[in-house]
Amino acid sequence: MTSTEFRIGGDLGVRRLGFGAMRLSTDPGRARAGALAVARRAVELGVTLIDTAHLYGGGANEELLAEALHPYPDDLLITTKVGVARTGPGGEWKLDGRPALLRDQVDQALRRLRVERIELLQLHRIDPATPLADQVGTLRDLRTEGKIGRIGLSEVTVDELGRARKIVDIASVQNRYSLLDREYEPVLAACEASGIAFLPWRPVAWGEAGATAGIAAVAAELAATPTQVALAWLLGHSPVLLPIPGTARIDHLEENVAAERLELTPAHLERLDRLYEAG
Template sequence: MTSTVFRVGGDLEVRRLGFGAMRLPTEPGPAREGSLAVARRAVELGVTLIDTAYLYGGGANEELLAEALFPYPKDLLVTTKVGVARTGPAGEWKLDGRPAVLRDQVEQALRRLRVERIELLQLHRVDPETPLADQVGTLRDLRTEGKIGRIGLSEVTVDELAQARAIVDIASVQNRYSVLDREHEPVLVACEAAGIAFLPWRTVAWGQAGASAEVAAVAAEFGATPTQVALAWLLGRSPVILPIPGTARIDHLEENLAAERVHLNQDHRDCLDRLSASA
């Protein structure tokens, strides 16, 4: 039986099937009220891992989650990301991993999320214009100061992961990965070998899983949806995978979480394992 829990960093237990908050509208009005309801429903249904980022609305997504869920249940992990900022020449978003920027974004996240420590803080992207050692070293220093509990990376290569691990313990990696997209398979393998949580994003290839005849056939056999099959495949692919599918609709949220009840047999897995983005 596939385990439904994982200990991030070796000690922080979460339900493997989490929730990505990126798609939640944050502007005032009915859409925001719907977002608050979705976040609360996720927790009601037992989600203990919610992913957000400064990039999602310049902090508005973090504020939304705090409004919806604070004071947080003691077993809830809200993880956020830093390292993208409006510091381009015309004020546009760009990768920015300069130590001062990272520090400021962490301080802002602490305030918006209403916490004294962010239990899992992830570097949203590696800034190619700032030495990796400076970026990861800043997060290490913030951890030493007690403002971060654990450190994660996003969209990294095997080599970048190794470089970062030489500086500080890495608890998680968040890379794009799905039944139809295996580009980062080597990174997943490295994470599994090291016991590092792997949080795939774009877990159902933006809904494209349903366009695959093989996924659709397996779904029909189970009386499930293609999305549920894609998530079930991820849960069975590796014990370190923690999918974080996102949605702004409660019915889709409930559909996603029900994927835990879809148990693929070896024949199904062999069929899906042969798929790729180019198939």
């Protein structure tokens, strides 16, 4: 039977099926009320891993989660990301991993999330204009100072992961990955070998019509939805995969969380793998 739990960094226990908060609206009025309700329902359903980022509204998403969920349940992990800022020409978003900026964004996240320590802090992207050692080294220093518990990376290659691990322990990787999108399979293999959590973003991505039909066929056999099949496949594919599907609707959230109870047989897994291999 597929395990439903994972210990990030070897000690921080979470349920493997998490929630991505990016789609939650931070606009005032009914949209915000709906977003607060979705976040609260996720916790009611037993979700213990919620992913956000400074990029999501310049910290507004972090503030929304704090409004919805603070004081937090003891078993809830809210992980956030830093390293993207409005520092481009004209104030547009750009990768920015300068140490002073990373420190400032971590301090902002601590204030917005109303916590004294971020148990898992991820570098949203590696900034090619700043030495990797400066970026990861800053996060290492923040961990030493007690502001960060564990450090993760996002959208990295095997080589980048290896270089970062020479500087500091890496507890998680957050790369794009799904049943039909496996560009980062080598990174997943590296994470498996070292017990590093892999948080696939865009975990449900549909490809060619034939592949979609194949997923729908498996779903029909199991009285499930194609989305549930895609999420169940991730949970069964590797024990280090921690999917974080996002939604702004409670019915979709409940559908996603229910995927944890869907058991795919070896025959189903083989059929689904063939869809990717034929793509």
